[in-house]
Amino acid sequence: MKITDTRQLDRSGLSLGVMSFDGAPIGNVLGRVTDDEAHELISSAWDLGTRYFDSAPLYGNGLGEYRLGHGLRERDRDSYVLSTKVGRGISPSSLSSRRASCMDTAPLEPSFDYRLRRRDAQCRTELAPDADG
Numbered sequence: 535m536k537i538t539d540t541r542q543l544d545r546s547g548l549s550l551g552v553m554s555f556d557g558a559p560i561g562n563v564l565g566r567v568t569d570d571e572a573h574e575l576i577s578s579a580w581d582l583g584t585r586y587f588d589s590a591p592l593y594g595n596g597l598g599e600y601r602l603g604h605g606l607r608e609r610d611r612d613s614y615v616l617s618t619k620v621g622r623g624i625s626p627s628s629l630s631s632r633r634a635s636c637m638d639t640a641p642l643e644p645s646f647d648y649r650l651r652r653r654d655a656q657c658r659t660e661l662a663p664d665a666d667g
Contacts, residue, residue: 538583550586550615555579557589560605561598569601576605590619 539552558564560572567575579587587606589599599618606614 536583538585540585548615551584553584554586554588554617555584555602557587557598557602558593559598560601561589561594561596563593563598569604572601573605576602580609585614586617587614588617592619 535552537551537553540549541552542549555576560567560575576587587602589602591599593599602616606616
């Protein structure tokens, strides 16, 4: 398998890489990463052929998505796929509301919205058909 290999999703026709760039590490989930290091990681992944990027609002309290957005902002939007999660979001916060232990996070705070309902018990996610949850 090569990083540039893709697959096409049946229902949407969307073509995405079989491997993706995970936004958790640049959100400081596994340890501290500087802005410059995050930018370099995104640039290196791009140079190697990665065109599928995945993140989540709670990776570093929004830091992963924030950095990913900055790292991809100069790229042609039609040339890559970006995925995230639903149900948990982020919204702007003031400096005074940020915890001292999280000062290296983006200026955002989590919000939760679980109003999404499954309409069909047999429904499966097309991107992760065999995911455990």
